[in-house]
Amino acid sequence: MLPDAAPELPDAEYLVLSSRLIPGMDGGYTIATLARARQLAGAGVADGAGPQLLTFDPGSAADHAEHRRTFAEQGALVDPSRMRNLFDEAVDPDGGAARWLLDASDAAVAADPDVEYRVLTDADGRAFAALPVIPGNPDWHLTEEPVLVYDADGAVAGALHGFRGLYRAWLEHVTAAFGDRLIIVICESRQLGELVADWSDPRVRILHTIHTMHVEAPYTPDATMNTLWTRWFRLADRFDAVIWPTATQRDDVVARFGPAANHVVVPNPIAPVATRHDLREDGLVIVLGRLAPGKRVDHAIRAFVAADVPGTRLEIWGGGPEQERLQTLIDELEAGDRVVLAGYTDSPGTVLDRASLLVTSTAFEGQPLGVVESLLHATPVISYDVRYGIRDVLQQGGGVLVPGGDVEALGEAIRALLTDQGRLAALSAEAPAVAAAWSPQRSLAALTSVIAAAASAPPRR
Structure with a gap:
């Protein structure tokens, strides 16, 4: 039974992690992610500005600015400045990588000469990072191939251990500004979830949302799963809560995998309309x-x-x-x-x-x-x-x-x-x-109940 009234949200810093947020792409995923951020803004997070939306797609800064502008015009984004992107912030204005990225890199890590790299450049064409290209591999995010980091002179200054090292370096940079405050992380992507499942910062509570079907055809509760889902379920008990959009899916998961993970239900909010x-x-x-x-x-x-x-x-x-x-x-x-x-x-x-x-x-x-x-x-x-x-x-x-x-x-x-x-x-x-x-009210009541429970318990990692 879902609660009808929302408890007060814990006093904390709130982050929403999304692989990407691009207008017109990813259908219900994008809609639901932005709706959740608006919910939290309406509940008073950051004095109504909402959580910080952290995205990880390596598009250009101009592309990301256009995405923010479009979402704001559509009313999908409360405060565009709260939508941030790793690669926008990985650039130093004077060339090369940002200080936080250089500090996190390891000069002793060398790239494999047989691996192809995608070199990322700033608006002036100066390289700041290079990503390993893993063609045809759906598990590219798990690669241990180094991510290269460039200095202001255009030389490789060091590297990080794969995308995990890159993403975690940015998250640690973002959260360094929070001091000892509680940090509520809502992870909207399973690929990101795999990379943060061992984030053992005692300030952090990770709530992992689910947007999709977890089984393959014929889509029965005991049907086979793809490799990503199989691997993800092995990590599910590391999250402080796993949020399913429907009770039926949550119940099927618990029946199949047991109650070791904290599986809960929060319906995605859908705003009322004026019917014509x-x-x-x-x-x-x-x-x-x-x-x-x-x-x-x-x-x-x-x-x-x-x-x-x-x-x-x-x-x-x-x-x-x-x-x-x-x-x-x-x-x-x-x-x-x-x-x-x-x-x-x-x-x-x-x-x-x-x-x-x-x-x-x-x-x-x-x-x-x-x-x-x-x-x-x-x-x-x-x-x-x-x-x-x-x-x-x-x-x-x-x-x-x-x-x-x-x-x-x-x-x-x-x-x-x-x-x-x-x-x-x-x-x-x-x-x-x-x-x-x-309704947004019932969805918010369920979400804040889950957040309050997670905040009051020790982290699972």
């Missing part, structure tokens, strides 16, 4: 999201065509690698007059306000943000019953679940709902109340 009921279009069914293989949009198309309800149409909003294949399918089904690939939208709320029904035929989910957003707009949802999160929402109301992968059942559910206006109206009416379980 006047925009609703009878018979409009939508699919909204990335056109990727795992989303199985072809199932939704086949199901809608099979439902064959007169006067209805399907709009598919989003872009991605499946676009050409889906258009071919629409043409093969001779459904171009009823089914359209509408492209990307920067106003998904308006699309949801227009729709009578949202259909999702995904193979898996990590967090049900799209489903909750649809219910907030009073748009009922028909979905495959797949892990994770969708059942957590729709079993409370606002939609219909059908067996995962069953296109015939999906089509029958679409036909049944579109031909029963009373049932459709009833689901629409109850949808916003169901979505309220994912």
